[in-house]
Amino acid sequence: MSHGRIMLALSAVVALLFAGSLVTGVADVSPWESLRALVIDDGTPLPLVMREIRLPRAILGVLVGASLGLSGAAMQGLLRNPLAEPGLIGVSGMGALGAVLSIQTGLVGAFALALPTAALAGACLGAVLVFFLAGRGSGTLPLILAGVALSSLAGALTSLALNLSPNPFAASEIVFWMMGSLADRSFEHVAMAAPLMLLGCAALLTTGRSLEALTLGEDAAASMGVDLRRLRLVLVGGVAAAVGAATAVAGAVGFVGLVVPHLLRGAVGGRPARLLPASALGGAALVLAADIAVRLILPGRDLKLGVLMALIGAPVFLHLIWRMRGEP
């Protein structure tokens, strides 16, 4: 299948799942009625449900999924390692920590974009630390060890910050920040996170050519005209913006950036540049599908998105480790 056809097919799947997300909910109305209520306000509560509850949820599903899928593909390209994934290596966790700290310190009240900006700062610190700790090579062990250490630290500090809060609800937030959910998000969240997610994704999509050359390693890529320092800067900034903003509104949803590039790599002939846009669409599709599934499996119970993603993603992770065993 040609690259154009793959992109077209993925776009169609995303569109279909977007519509599917819009018609999935606890309210017992037909899909047709639901979609009609999106455009026609007949004075019943349904248009309110469609426009203020389901539409922002579906939009965030697309944006968060695209951000996570694209970030995974880009980080894998830079580190030349299929296990590099924002959730697994602690970038999402650090983003969640940033978000929680901004809430707990009251920074969120300071300016409109304080929450996603704080999450971005956390994710950025996480990405820099992982890249620094994992070193330049493509060794899996340092990367995973650095990721485990960073994830644990971010998780512990997040829990600590929430446990120290005088608010009795704060401690129960831990689950949200660590597992992620799109339940009952509003257009305020879309407005807050969309600009940063789009900016981050746009930055990541420019790295394709450099990531192609990196297939041959850093030394060869540098000799082939790639400015490695600039590439790292753009990539860390892009991942931090995309993952940070996604985490600020949806919590740390793991495994999207692992599963999606893994499934699509073969279809794009292994080419990192083509994997980027394909993973953005694939990520959107996966998160939309998972978000529909959590509503169908346990209606009205807010099954966390991250729980479902871990159930899908962990076996893929194990499979990758199984395949890579014996390599340094």
Place this chain on the structure above:
Amino acid sequence: MTLLEVENLTVSRKGGKALDAVSLQISAGECIGLIGPNGAGKTTLMRAALGLIPSAGHSTLAALSPAARAARVAWLPQSREIAWPVSVAHLVGLGAAARGRGDDHPAVGAAVARMGLGPLAHRRATDLSGGEQARVLIARALAQEAPLLLVDEPIAGLDPAQQIRTMRVLRALADEGRGVMVSLHDLGLAARHCTRLVVMRGGRIVADGRPDAILQPALLAEVFDITACTLATEEGTIFQPLATVAP
């Protein structure tokens, strides 16, 4: 025509110098064998000359912008890394991409044909044998259409036939008018296929000249700690290490 000129190139590292005031010129048509014991500074010399690591002194390549440098020199690092299962044709095409050209540029097809990769063009590069991968990576460098090739240990780990084939290709490229500098440990292959040998030890160039002039017992004993048998034949110089000097 001089393709690379380095002067007093020095790379400092903790507790000493990895490269100590090295000066060197490479001209078109030369196939230079860069030899020396482990840690002599062969890789450091090539990377510093390319500007990939910080150094003092002067190199005509190090000052160039990354894009301009890609047009002047192709670099084949020792690690034959191929991170993703891309097709052979695409991988060779990366060389053209370094010059801002597409996969369909004639240089790509020419490089694939030159390295005899036609039948493998649509295979995944990661599925090939070590020797085939070495050829694919050389083809990538050829597709870059740079007049100078710096090649770091291209024959390490290859079987004898692949080693000979690789050295013949590099020599042929030099004969066609490019400049080639190749680092290697096999002095026999270096003697037979290179037009000039540069000997390094402790970050310095200790000898530089025609192979038969370089591979003399005194230098072999001092630099490489070996004795060897050298035989001039119609096929070229046959060189065989025999024993170590120190017990």
Place this chain on the structure above:
Amino acid sequence: MTRTFALLLALIAGPAQTAPAAAAQRVVSMNLCTDQLAMLLAAPGQLVSVSPLASDPVSSVMAEQAKAYSANSGLAEDIYLLKPDLVLAGAFTGRATVAMLERLGIPVAIFPPAASIADVRQGMLDMGRALGREPQAEAMVADFDARLSGLASGPGHASRPTAAAYAANGYNPGRSSLSGEIIEAAGFHNLAGDLGMETAGFVPLEALVMADPDLVITGDSYGYTTRAEEILRHPALARLTGGRQPMEDRDWICGLPSVLDAVERLGAARQEVGR
């Protein structure tokens, strides 16, 4: 389930069984609800310590009074050093702490949370018996009954508008709960029953909006500091046509006489939305 468990616990370790024959002289309370009930019923000097939450105005309706008592950390060591001859605990007070105190020979009276208005009355009587203040407790119950019947005979009960409690995270205490009975005592039809929520649970925002109740009862006194409470500011909630009535946890979580204030306030809100 929670309620059955609480009742079961009350049967096993009910105050009637563990209260000593002679009235206790040094009473320590470890639970917000027993804190407040004990402050209302104890003789002067009888209650020596309450939990720290009792003096937190966000959680307690008796924060001022609680400042007169020393606060205990709720850890067995701390309690033991206060040398109590009776400890008051809630059914969900740390199981290990209660077991440790009992091992140390200190009588512990366990009060299950009030799950109905009848439980509130029973709780007062149980507390009176535990503290040896039965006459005061009976007087309190009599006042409570009199005021409740006055509220229940209020006007306008013919029409019952719908009301739904919607707290942080979309929490609803359910129909069969103290809050549920308070909503009904105030003359409302409790939406929790329509949503199939007999006991406590979480209401999806979508379900609440679709039901479009006449009154949404929310509490968010803790300020904008958690995601859980963020939902109370969701634009869809703000655009509902029904009324909003703030009601904090402290107003109707514990079985205190002050739950009648909650009934009264909701009754006033009913007059408002019924108009």
